[in-house]
Amino acid sequence: AQSVTQLGSHVSVSEGALVLLRCNYSSSVPPYLFWYVQYPNQGLQLLLKYTSAATLVKGINGFEAEFKKSETSFHLTKPSAHMSDAAEYFCAVRDAGNMLTFGGGTRLMVKP
Amino acid sequence: EPEVTQTPSHQVTQMGQEVILRCVPISNHLYFYWYRQILGQKVEFLVSFYNNEISEKSEIFDDQFSVERPDGSNFTLKIRSTKLEDSAMYFCASRTVTNYEQYFGPGTRLTVT
Numbered sequence: 447a448q449s450v451t452q453l454g455s456h457v458s459v460s461e462g463a464l465v466l467l468r469c470n471y472s473s474s475v476p477p478y479l480f481w482y483v484q485y486p487n488q489g490l491q492l493l494l495k496y497t498s499a500a501t502l503v504k505g506i507n508g509f510e511a512e513f514k515k516s517e518t519s520f521h522l523t524k525p526s527a528h529m530s531d532a533a534e535y536f537c538a539v540r541d542a543g544n545m546l547t548f549g550g551g552t553r554l555m556v557k558p
Numbered sequence: 559e560p561e562v563t564q565t566p567s568h569q570v571t572q573m574g575q576e577v578i579l580r581c582v583p584i585s586n587h588l589y590f591y592w593y594r595q596i597l598g599q600k601v602e603f604l605v606s607f608y609n610n611e612i613s614e615k616s617e618i619f620d621d622q623f624s625v626e627r628p629d630g631s632n633f634t635l636k637i638r639s640t641k642l643e644d645s646a647m648y649f650c651a652s653r654t655v656t657n658y659e660q661y662f663g664p665g666t667r668l669t670v671t
Contacts, residue, residue: 478658489562489649489664490601497658536601540658543614545591548601 448473448539452549460557465524467552469511469537472518478540479520481511484551485533493535496520507531532556560584562663564650570669571640579635579666581650590633591651591660592625594618601649607633640670 453468471477478497482490494505501513511522520537534553538546563582571577583590592604605615607625622638633652637644647667651660 480659482662490651490662492659492661495659538601541603543606544589544658545603545606545614545616546593546601546660547603550600 448477448541448547450537450539450547450549452535452537452552454552455550456553456555458555458557459527461529462526465509465522465527465531465554467522467535467537467554469520469522469549470518471520471537471539473539475542479511479513480538480540480546481505481509481520481522482536482538482548483507483533484536490536493522527554527556529556529558560661562650562652562661564648564663564666566666567664568667568669570671573642573670574639577637577640577668579637579648579650579668581633581635581652581663582631583633583650583652584661585631586654587652587661588655589613589653589660590625590627591653592635593649593651593662594646595649595665596643596646604635604648637668640668642670644668645670 449472451470480495481493494503496513504510509524534551536551537549565580590607595601605619606613624636626634647665649665650663653660
């Protein structure tokens with residue numbers, strides 16, 4: 447079965463600093479990987495996805511993620527954090543049955 | 559931009575009562591899903607639905623749960639006899655046949671007292 451591990455349930459960065467949210471996965475099939483963002487009291491919004499094309503994926507709001515098969519990782523980065531980036535971020539992998547398996551989430555806090 | 563919508567946004571019910579959570583998926587989507595997120599825990603898959611039948615379900619989706627597409631637009635999750643541990647945020651999602659990207663609704667917060 448697929449699984450996703452997100453290292454760090456809470457990450458705090460200063461405004462303007464690099465954001466790095468870690469995601470490692472295990473998958474028995476070629477993975478399709480996703481990052482979702484959840485703002486307070488809202489649903490899950492897709493940030494970006496990897497579907498076996500380019501290994502460096504660009505998403506919305508300046509986020510990008512790099513698929514590294516050798517490390518089974520799909521870390522999310524943003525060069526410069528903005529206050530509006532404060533939210534919870536979820537990494538997910540598509541299961542063989544097409545449902546999503548989510549990681550535990552990382553809450554990003556941005557300090558002024 | 560098309561969106562998945564869910565009603566109600568918040569439902570409070572007493573233990574043992576039946577609840578129906580409603581979702582309107584995006585109109586050209588044919589795969590539908592329910593997920594739940596217990597407070598402070600990860601988002602968990604419950605069930606997927608395609609071509610008017612369940613295509614996958616998790617261990618969580620036991621006999622007290624059922625899903626239905628009663629008409630051409632709605633997709634419902636019914637919990638027959640709610641338990642305290644059913645308290646969670648329930649998310650509906652949908653996607654097209656060819657695109658694995660799932661679009662999520664804003665969720666229904668279910669509180670069982």
